Amino acid sequence: MNILSQVTRIKNAIAEVLTGKDELVELTMIAIVNKGHLLLEDVPGTGKTVLAKSLARLIEGDFKRIQFTPDILPADITGIQFFHPKHQEFEMRPGPVMTNILLADEINRATPRAQSSLLEVMEERQVTIDGETLKLPSPFLVIATQNPIESHGTFPLPEAQLDRFFMKLPSGYPDFHQEKEMLHMYRTKNPQDTLKPVFSLEDILVMQQEVQETRVSDEVENYLLSVVQATRSHEFIENGISPRGTLAFMRAAQGAAYIQGRAFVKPDDVQFVAPYVLAHRLVLTMEGTMRKTKEQVLKEILESINVPVESEAGR
Template sequence: MLNQMTAVKNAIAAVLAGKDELVELTMIAIVNKGHLLLEDVPGTGKTVLAKSLARLIGGDFKRIQFTPDILPTDITGIQFFHPKHQEFEMRPGPVMTNILLADEINRATPRAQSSLLEVMEERQVTIDGETIKLPTPFLVMATQNPIESHGTFPLPEAQLDRFFMKLPSGYPNYDQEKQMLHMYRSKNPQDTIEPIFSLEDILLMQQEVQHIHVSDEVENYLLSIVQATRNHEFIENGVSPRGTLAFMRAAQGAAYVQGRTFVTPDDIQYVAPYVLSHRLVLTMEGTMRKTKENVLRDILESIEVPVESEAGR
């Protein structure tokens, strides 16, 4: 897995400069069947990342551009009457894919958002009483633009909780952006991407990651962080039980993609900001004093970290 992860990073680096950590976090989500929320300004490579990953795993890719007039059936599919055949036919929606890019999800109405989130949870669609299983693996990469509020419908906390991780895309630095100019000067490097994994490989990884060992000490450390989010003076609602499970699985995924068979406290600290921040609801005073990320950083610094010999391999 470690060699393949290096190959994935190198392949993405050929089309997106400076995204190694984002690629690693995305692979952690993929091996855990987790969905991602990418939040950043337009033009920072979110679509390129999704399309490139679909090619690297040999999977299908589809994209939905969310707008206020999009309907749930535009996402899930519909039974339509075919005038030539004089009968109803099933027309599955774009969710029938391996990697689905839900672009600007916060521009869709709550009803349309809910239809996608239900698909994410159930991994199936029901159209006029007929239930259709989604392809496996299935990953939603939803994006939202944090700088716009006009014509948007922000995802409520209960729906944010359904995303495995929330990741920033981020601007490239000077050298990375210069590298990007060179890469795209005479050709589109996305056209050269070849599969590194097969879909069967991904399904096998999703089984293997569940066997990554979590010692009692590391588990207690993880739970201490979760409990601290529920008792912090600046947090109104802490991490949910669903979030606790996602936290553990993300730590297992971090160990797995780095080629280890056990979780360390470093894995816990590494994934915590991406798994927990979007699951916190700050109090009124908390929002005026700190960001969610700052509050979580304070929590991580306040909890004793188990030493490596105690972490139990």
């Protein structure tokens, strides 16, 4: 499989329904091949739902959506044993998590109890309903969204739960020309209706195996670890990157190389994924929050560490 050409086809297909999202599509593909879940944080109407639905169609996968509200219950997510009065017996009714791509819309509007039930499913990739355990379909990807501009009636995800998301991505506004192109695309039809699959689910499973074989040289590995270690000693960071975050960092760099069709990781891959894999895992000190954003602190760290040259990066 020529992964680079396939990813290009997906980017071109997404471009037919969303403009200016090439980098977002690349990062999403990195998450998919690494079995990672995504957190999209941006204002409403920037294409988060369209992206999730389009991806499901492009990989021939099932898509389901949960609109999180304060009254949603864990059973609304995982499913229930339903008593059928006609048959006088209980029937298993799996919840919307039994899918390939799940859009968890406005996850920060759910109570911590409901949030934790979804996060457990994300980690274990199975649900237990009244003692019966069901495996989730494979592949399984959660794309969770949250609105950063509204705090009324929300329950922010604690840092320990944020750490379970492989990446946190901004969606972002289109520029003038991209938005004009969007108006033309949707003027007479909905282009989502014409999307054709690019990958099969079996292709995704193969990619999830192949990406693990992407080589990481000692030099690149040391560079990656130097970034992680620097987050644990920075004056403005209270809690640096956890070992789970380190593993996610390495796998994301492997994924970045893999979707470019390379069998080895370059320092550029490490730098490309760092803001999206690491920033949401940092906890700044009180002084740090008043002076800088997490992204600014991380940028300073990346600029302070020597980057291995191409020949040393070990093909």
